[in-house]
Amino acid sequence: MTSRPVSSHISRRRFIGGVVVGSGLLFFPRFSRAVDALAPSRKLGVALVGLGGYSTNQLGPALRQTQHCRLTGVVTGDRAKGKKWAHDYGFSEKNIFGYETIEQIAGNPDIDVIYIVTPNSLHAGHCIAAAKAGKHVICEKPMALSVAECDAMIAACKAAGVRLMIGYRLHYEPHHIELARLAHDKVFGAFMRMDGANGFLMRGTSADTGNWRANKKLAGGGPLMDMGVYVIQAACMAKVEAAPTAVTAHFGPVTRPELFSEVEESVRWEMEFSDGAKATCLATYAENLSRFRADAEGGWARLEQPAFYYDEPKLTTSKGAVHLPKVNHQAAQLDGMALELMTGQPSRAPGEMGRRDVAIIEAIYAAAKSGQRSTVQG
Ligand code: NAD
Numbered sequence: 001m002t003s004r005p006v007s008s009h010i011s012r013r014r015f016i017g018g019v020v021v022g023s024g025l026l027f028f029p030r031f032s033r034a035v036d037a038l039a040p041s042r043k044l045g046v047a048l049v050g051l052g053g054y055s056t057n058q059l060g061p062a063l064r065q066t067q068h069c070r071l072t073g074v075v076t077g078d079r080a081k082g083k084k085w086a087h088d089y090g091f092s093e094k095n096i097f098g099y100e101t102i103e104q105i106a107g108n109p110d111i112d113v114i115y116i117v118t119p120n121s122l123h124a125g126h127c128i129a130a131a132k133a134g135k136h137v138i139c140e141k142p143m144a145l146s147v148a149e150c151d152a153m154i155a156a157c158k159a160a161g162v163r164l165m166i167g168y169r170l171h172y173e174p175h176h177i178e179l180a181r182l183a184h185d186k187v188f189g190a191f192m193r194m195d196g197a198n199g200f201l202m203r204g205t206s207a208d209t210g211n212w213r214a215n216k217k218l219a220g221g222g223p224l225m226d227m228g229v230y231v232i233q234a235a236c237m238a239k240v241e242a243a244p245t246a247v248t249a250h251f252g253p254v255t256r257p258e259l260f261s262e263v264e265e266s267v268r269w270e271m272e273f274s275d276g277a278k279a280t281c282l283a284t285y286a287e288n289l290s291r292f293r294a295d296a297e298g299g300w301a302r303l304e305q306p307a308f309y310y311d312e313p314k315l316t317t318s319k320g321a322v323h324l325p326k327v328n329h330q331a332a333q334l335d336g337m338a339l340e341l342m343t344g345q346p347s348r349a350p351g352e353m354g355r356r357d358v359a360i361i362e363a364i365y366a367a368a369k370s371g372q373r374s375t376v377q378g
Contacts, residue, residue, distance in 0.1 A: 044338045045072030047095065047111045047135075049102065049126050050118035051081055054140070058310065059117065060089065062330035068338035072110040075102055075126075102129035113341070115167070116140055119218040120225060124149040127164065131156040136341055140167040142229050143354030145220035147362060147377065150355035157351060164351035165337050168233060170308065171348040172336040174324035175315040176237065179294070179301055183238045188299030188318065191238040192277045196231035196292035198308045199223055199266065199284030202259065213285075214259055222263030224361055228283030230308040231292065232357050235271055235279035238294040238301075243356050244271035244279070246375045249368035255286060269364045 046069050048055045063071040073095030076082045082096035095110055099118075105111050114130035115138040116123050124144045130137045137157060143166050144150050157164040170176040183191055204211045212218035213226060236243060252266030259265075266284035273279075282289075290306030299318035307313050310329055315322040340347050360376055367374035 043067075044069040044112040044341060045110045046070065046113045046115055046138075046334070047073035047075060047097070047105060049075040049099075049114060049116045049130070050122075051076045051078075051085060052117065055117045058330045059115065059334070060085070062328055062334055063089070065328055065331040066335045066338070068335045068342065069113065073097065073105070073108065075099060075105075075114075099126070102126060103132045105130070105133040105135055111135060113138060113338075117167075119212045120220045121145055121218050124153055127153045128156040131160040131162055131164070134160055134162060136163045136165075138165045138167055138337060139351075139354065141354065141357075142220070142225045142361065143351065143358055145225075145358075147355060147359050150351065150358050154351045154355065163341060163347060164354075165340075165347045166349045166351065166354035167333065168349035168353070169329040169333040170230070170233065171237075172332040173313070173327060173329050175303060175313045175322070176234070178315060178322055178324060179234070179292075179303065180237045180240075182301050182317065183240050183294070186296075188296035188301070190275065190277065191294035191296045191301075192275075193295040194235045194238055194277070194279035194293065195281075196234055196279065196307070197282040197284070197289050198227040198230045199282070199286065199290070200227065200288050202285035204259065211259075214261075214263055216262035219263060221361070221365060222260065222265065222267070223283040223285045224264065224267050224269075224364060226283075227285075227308075228267065228269075228281065228364075229357055229361065231279075231281040231283060232271075232360050234292045234303070234307070235281065235294075236356070238279075239273050239275075239277060241353075242273055243378070244360060244376055245274050246272045246373055247360065247363045247367050248373050249364045250371070251368050252282075252284065252286070260285070264368075267364065267368055269367065271360070 046063060048059055051074060071089045072091045074082050074085050075097045077099055083093060086093045086096055097105055113136045116126045117140050118126055120142055123139050127137050127139050154164060219225060247269050249267060249269035251264045254260050254265050266286050268282050271279040290308045291304045292307045293302045301317045303313045303315055305314040312326040363374040363376040
């Protein structure tokens with residue numbers, strides 16, 4: 001462990017988080033020459049691909065707070081918008097690229113990491129182009145639309161000798177890291193019953209009026225891809241990063257058919273783990289909710305208010321309330337990933353983890369469509 005602590009308290013918890021992931025063996029890293037070559041003494045340059053809501057309201061502002069990385073470029077379809085970002089964030093206009101010119105970032109020394117923040121169906125293509133540019137890649141969740149796409153992304157990054165990480169910000173958030181520690185250390189015993197839900201009330205009109213989240217071609221699926229992936233993540237975290245072996249699922253009622261003609265409005269599913277543990281889960285675009293609870297023989301842990309949004313989650317266990325530092329989720333994630341790159345530490349949210357979750361999502365959709373129990377393909 002060679003990382004320079006951001007603060008001793010957080011650093012200790014980050015270390016614990018790393019052990020939890022590392023202990024799963026599944027996610028052990030490959031150290032590339034590109035990673036080893038990065039000097040810990042400077043801030044890494046990050047280029048955001050897609051300047052929509054998440055980049056504008058969360059990632060861009062977070063990159064003003066980060067200690068180990070900064071915004072040095074953008075990829076956008078709108079050059080005027082790119083110029084405004086260059087002016088606002090103080091990077092050169094030569095660092096503005098278009099979606100078709102991502103590979104040209106290869107020769108740009110200001111950019112170390114390319115962060116994909118476009119609609120889900122574009123992740124695979126943008127990630128592969130970023131890998132061809134020889135830059136490390138962070139890709140937003142869900143990693144891609146299928147396991148086949150995930151495999152192509154992982155292969156492209158491996159061939160280029162660059163890291164692939166998924167924008168799973170909660171692996172860098174102290175309350176979720178504490179949940180992982182409780183599971184890893186079996187503080188209450190193994191968690192055997194889990195219950196989680198995540199969703200928001202989607203407003204707006206139909207899929208063909210610019211709302212890509214309701215458009216099957218762009219989103220790949222509905223709230224399962226967008227919000228349910230957080231519940232999958234929490235349940236796997238509570239099982240020390242084990243994947244479920246099988247799932248059952250059913251779609252909820254469609255209350256607004258004008259909006260949900262292409263993707264589901266809500267879906268409920270149950271995940272079964274090899275030790276007999278079960279997780280009941282809900283993802284929805286019909287209401288605002290965000291909660292998770294895990295029960296073991298010796299106690300329980302609960303995340304709420306909300307569990308998965310950008311605010312500080314409230315963590316309570318059967319021993320009482322747990323008080324941990326409040327962090328900016330995106331800044332913590334970006335700094336955490338920058339440190340992992342600079343020091344050669346394993347990533348807490350590597351491409352293989354994103355692939356695992358897409359395999360689970362595929363099994364859930366298969367189960368919901370067939371009405372049959374579906375095994376999760378590893
Ligand atoms: P958004 O609609 O606000 O932004 C999408 C951006 O992609 C826009 O700038 C748009 O111009 C661009 N784009 C490029 N090609 C496009 C095309 N063919 N069709 C539509 N848009 C195109 O979306 P967002 O909320 O910023 O989400 C982007 C990604 O980030 C998604 O994968 C989403 O799941 C993820 N996200 C993650 C979090 C998180 O907490 N980790 C939060 C929000 C979004």
